[in-house]
Amino acid sequence: MTLTAPPAAPDRTPPASPAPRGTTSGMSNRQLHRLTSAIEADIERGLYHGAVVKIARHGEVVLDTALGSTDVTAGRHASRSDVFRVLSVSKALTNTLVYNAIDRGLLSFNTRVVDVIPEFLGHDRFLAANKERVTLGHLLTHRAGMVVTPEPLPYRRLGDLSDVVAAICELPLAAVPGSVVNYSPALNHALMGEMCRRVNGDARFSDSMQREVLDPLGMTDTAFGLPERLASRIVPIRAVFGEEGWLTASDLEILNEVIDGDAEMPWVGSVTTAHDLFLLAEMYRRNGLDESGEPLLSRAVIDKVTRVQTGDEPNDLYRRIAEARGWEVGPGNLGFGFALSGTGVAPSFFGTMTSPRTFGNYGAGSTLFWVDPENDVTFVCLTAGAMEEGDNVLRFQRLSDLAISAVV
Secondary structure, eight states: OOSOOOOOOOOOSOOOOOOOOSEETTEEHHHHHHHHHHHHHHHHTTSOSEEEEEEEETTEEEEEEEEEEEETTTTEEOOTTOEEEOGGGHHHHHHHHHHHHHHTTSOOTTOBHHHHOGGGGOSOGGGOTTGGGOBHHHHHTTOSOOOOOSOSSOGGGTTOHHHHHHHHHTOOOSSOTTSOOOOOSSHHHHHHHHHHHHHHTOSSHHHHHIIIIIHHHTOTTOEESBOHHHHTTEEOOOBSSOSOSSSOHHHHHTHHHHSOBTOOOTTTOEEEOHHHHHHHHHHHHTTTBOTTSOBSSOHHHHHHHTSOOSTTOOOHHHHHHHHHHTOOOOOOOBOSSOEEOOSSOSOOTTOSSSOTTOEEEEETTTEEEEEETTTTEEEEEEEESBOOHHHHHHHHHHHHHHHHTTBO
């Protein structure tokens, strides 16, 4: 499926109500109406099923809405309280736990993986070449040289983090650390989650996450796995494409079964609401302060991680998507954990008009958040009906452009 619509049938619906005039917190109400209308039109065309969107400027919410359906099979209308499996947006939570450990002196950007996980070298010394050189900084910038594999074990075994880490430790590197930027869907963040668990001295990764990140931010509807208390509000992953592309429909939909119970998958396994993800994003916009003004992270670490660390190098995964579609191949624009907007107009989740230091994370086919520090805008959009990844890039590029164009 592409974002090119078939010829439209004659429109016999009554004319839409006029867009609201004026501004709210320095954002155009008319432009925000264009954004919601664009999403409604996408849903009507069957490009995806529904969306929950939350936008703020200067910390003041200017849009907080749920559109379409978040379970078309059950006929369930979207709700702002819907709980989503946010896939790789989970990496933002794991990154936050990493930054917390750095602020507390438990880790640093140049901490070697083997210094915390000695068995990372594996049992076969002939497969251990260069593994002693991999640092936390390499993992955060996707330059560790790890084998490019979506998952280190069969899907149904991915919920046990200790098993996943044990499997990763036996893998050789595919490249010299620091030599290439290649997005790691799973391996890097599995290792970082385990590093955080060990330096925090916890039995489970989730214990560290709950104490150091979720509780301080009041993210009461967020977890890794799917606790029973949230199960009635979960949005099922349903793909609106087939078995083509980098990730297939089957690859995504199997995660309905895998991200369940007490599964621990630091790379893809969190569930959350738009409201809770907004709390996380706003903490970053406030340079590390929670809603009460207490620091969760230092200004120094946030300044460090929201700067491009990968120069002009492309992100190899998205380079392949761009080349397949005939797009311009832009730089990867990766910081220490976050993706950034950068300069230029190559296709981007963050649009073509957000400021260069806009940063955030995205989940396959479905989820996105970003913070534009120059315009002081926070954007969260969680969607139902997962799209093929190239179409997802174009969808979020358009929605991000519509959102930032509301700034006056």
